[in-house]
Amino acid sequence: MTKPFxxxxxxxxxxxxxxxxxxxxxxxxxxxxxxxxVDVALCPPFVYLGPVFRAVGNSSIAVGAQDVxxxxxxxxxxxxxxxxxxxxxxxxxxxxHSERRHVIGESDELVNKxxxxxxxxxxxxxxxxxxxxxxxKAGRTTEVVTGQVKNGFAGLSAEKALAVTMAYEPxxxxxxxxxxxPQQAQEVHALIRELIGRIYDSRLADEIRILYGGxxxxxxxxxxxxxxxxxxxxxxxxxxKADDFIDIIKAAV
Ligand code: PEP
Numbered sequence: 001m002t003k004p005f006x007x008x009x010x011x012x013x014x015x016x017x018x019x020x021x022x023x024x025x026x027x028x029x030x031x032x033x034x035x036x037x038v039d040v041a042l043c044p045p046f047v048y049l050g051p052v053f054r055a056v057g058n059s060s061i062a063v064g065a066q067d068v069x070x071x072x073x074x075x076x077x078x079x080x081x082x083x084x085x086x087x088x089x090x091x092x093x094x095x096x097h098s099e100r101r102h103v104i105g106e107s108d109e110l111v112n113k114x115x116x117x118x119x120x121x122x123x124x125x126x127x128x129x130x131x132x133x134x135x136x137k138a139g140r141t142t143e144v145v146t147g148q149v150k151n152g153f154a155g156l157s158a159e160k161a162l163a164v165t166m167a168y169e170p171x172x173x174x175x176x177x178x179x180x181x182p183q184q185a186q187e188v189h190a191l192i193r194e195l196i197g198r199i200y201d202s203r204l205a206d207e208i209r210i211l212y213g214g215x216x217x218x219x220x221x222x223x224x225x226x227x228x229x230x231x232x233x234x235x236x237x238x239x240x241k242a243d244d245f246i247d248i249i250k251a252a253v
Contacts, residue, residue: 004225004252005165005209005232007041007126008239009066009094019048023055025242030249035060037253039232041092042239046080053089064092064126067100070110070117082121093118094234095125096152098171102132108151115152119160126165126234127152128213129192133172141170145188149195158200166192166210167234173214175236182220182227185212189229218247225252 014022023042027034034040043064044052053063069079085093094100095118096111111127118125129148131141145168153161168188170180180188189210197205212224213234224230232252238244 002207002209002231003037003039005039005041005211006245006249006252007043007064007092007167007211007232007234008245009043009097009213009234009236010045010240011066011099011236012045013240014044014048016048016051019044020051020055022240022242023052023061026245026249027056027059027061029242029246030061031059033249033253038249040249043092043094049085049088049090062091063089064094065090065123066094066097068093068095068114068118068123068125070113072117072121082117082123085123086121090123092124092126092165094167095127096148097128098130098169098174101128102171108148111148112151112154115164116155116160119156119163124163124165126167126211128167128169128234130169130171130174130214136170136172141188142191145191146195149192150199153196153199158204161196161200162204162207164208165232166196166208167213168192168210169213169234175215177215179215179217179220179224180212182223182230185214185224186227186229189227193229216248218244218251221248221251 041062041064095114100106115125131144209231211232211234216233217238
């Protein structure tokens with residue numbers, strides 16, 4: 001059985017104090033659970049990665065970045081490389097979060113470069129995919145998600161692909177309070193697993209964890225986690241409240 005994985009995406013929230021107190025609370029209150037029964041990662045803003053890494057201390061909570069650039073170094077003002085993130089203690093990096101795709105305008109091609117650079121540099125990417133509400137209403141969810149998955153994995157060997165965690169995040173459910181029903185989410189998770197099986201093989205498809213993201217909260221976490229192909233949750237808003245995030249972690253085991 002796959003170990004569940006709960007990741008908190010703090011987005012552009014918290015400050016130097018609250019990032020540390022939130023990380024300390026999550027670490028202190030998930031001892032014996034995090035790392036053993038469930039993998040947990042916190043993805044704070046870039047500037048708080050160092051303090052958050054120190055705050056989680058020698059607990060089993062991992063730290064992740066919300067984005068990463070694909071170039072190793074050089075004249076790329078404002079960007080942060082894989083080696084910089086590793087240097088700050090990061091294990092994971094989100095790639096292609098819907099806010100990067102739809103607010104900042106990242107293409108599938110750029111997301112693929114980020115995933116490839118992360119894996120090559122030993123950082124574990126969390127590749128996010130998901131359809132807009134108009135695309136779902138137009139019956140295009142399968143087509144959109146298929147394209148994002150295929151393009152996201154383009155050029156990755158099976159060995160490298162194993163380092164990827166997938167996150168299905170329907171854009172209409174992110175930060176809106178609207179959650180996909182467990183059945184709606186399961187349908188797309190099964191599609192993603194089938195696609196990975198077709199690109200690589202069924203063993204790899206079974207091993208890759210697929211997280212659901214989109215208004216996950218304590219009240220819906222257990223029901224989502226019961227679905228066969230939902231291996232964890234990528235949590236935005238609810239990861240900013242220690243009590244809610246810890247309840248979600250507990251609901252995953
Ligand atoms: C996210 O930011 O990845 C997310 C799922 O946000 P929320 O849980 O707030 O919908």
